[in-house]
Amino acid sequence: MCVTVLLVLxxxxxxxxxxxxxxxxxxxxxxxxxTPQRTADGLATxxxxxxxxxxxxxxxxxxxxxxxxxxxxxxxxGGMLFVFSDETRRSFWMKNTLIPLDVIxxxxxxxxxxxxxxxxxxxxxxxxxxxxxxxxxxxEVNAGEVARNRxxxxxxxxxxxxxxxxxxxx
Numbered sequence: 001m002c003v004t005v006l007l008v009l010x011x012x013x014x015x016x017x018x019x020x021x022x023x024x025x026x027x028x029x030x031x032x033x034x035t036p037q038r039t040a041d042g043l044a045t046x047x048x049x050x051x052x053x054x055x056x057x058x059x060x061x062x063x064x065x066x067x068x069x070x071x072x073x074x075x076x077x078g079g080m081l082f083v084f085s086d087e088t089r090r091s092f093w094m095k096n097t098l099i100p101l102d103v104i105x106x107x108x109x110x111x112x113x114x115x116x117x118x119x120x121x122x123x124x125x126x127x128x129x130x131x132x133x134x135x136x137x138x139x140e141v142n143a144g145e146v147a148r149n150r151x152x153x154x155x156x157x158x159x160x161x162x163x164x165x166x167x168x169x170x
Contacts, residue, residue: 042057042162043056043162044056044057044081044159044161045159045160046158046159047158047159047160048112048151048155048156048157048158049149049151050149051145051149051151053077053078053079053139054075054077054079055080055081055139056081057081057083057161058081064082067080067092067097067140068097068101068140069096070096070097070098071097071098072098072099074101074141076142078141078142079139079140079141079142081137081159081161082138082139082140083136083161084138086136087134087135088134088135089131089133089134089135090105090135091129091130092118092130092138092140093121093126093127093128094118094119094121094126094129095124095126096121097118097120098120099142099143100117100119100143100144101117101140101141102116102118102140102141102142102143102144103115103118103129103139103140104140104151105131105132105135105138106135106136106137106138106157107133107136107137108134108136110156110159111156112151112153112154112155112157113132113134113153114153115153116129117144117146119143137157137159
């Protein structure tokens, strides 16, 4: 238990020294699960065209720094939705992320700003993937989703986030 707490604290401290947010938050522990993990905020439903994702919510700086690190798999319809309180250019990287991901940057009016396919980064330096413009949301899904579903810059994104009342507290 003590080792786990120290590991989490050390990772949290390290991640806050990043130039921006680490790729894909993971909520809860560093479990390597492929099913979406219900967070205290629940799961968001994200629709782009006909494709629907159940995305873990990432709102806190700690969750955003941790992302999808150390995950060995992600469900085919899974993802992680980063929700930010401000609108600015965002940068992500893949440090300690084991699976390739597509990162989709989404504007405040819920349109695709830009996207990248990101590969795991085994060591420093890791490439930085940046939005083209100012965004409020970032969605991470399995690599290949953008190409397979022919998403384009400007596509409308529907985001449904459960209210705190709808989400049972642990």
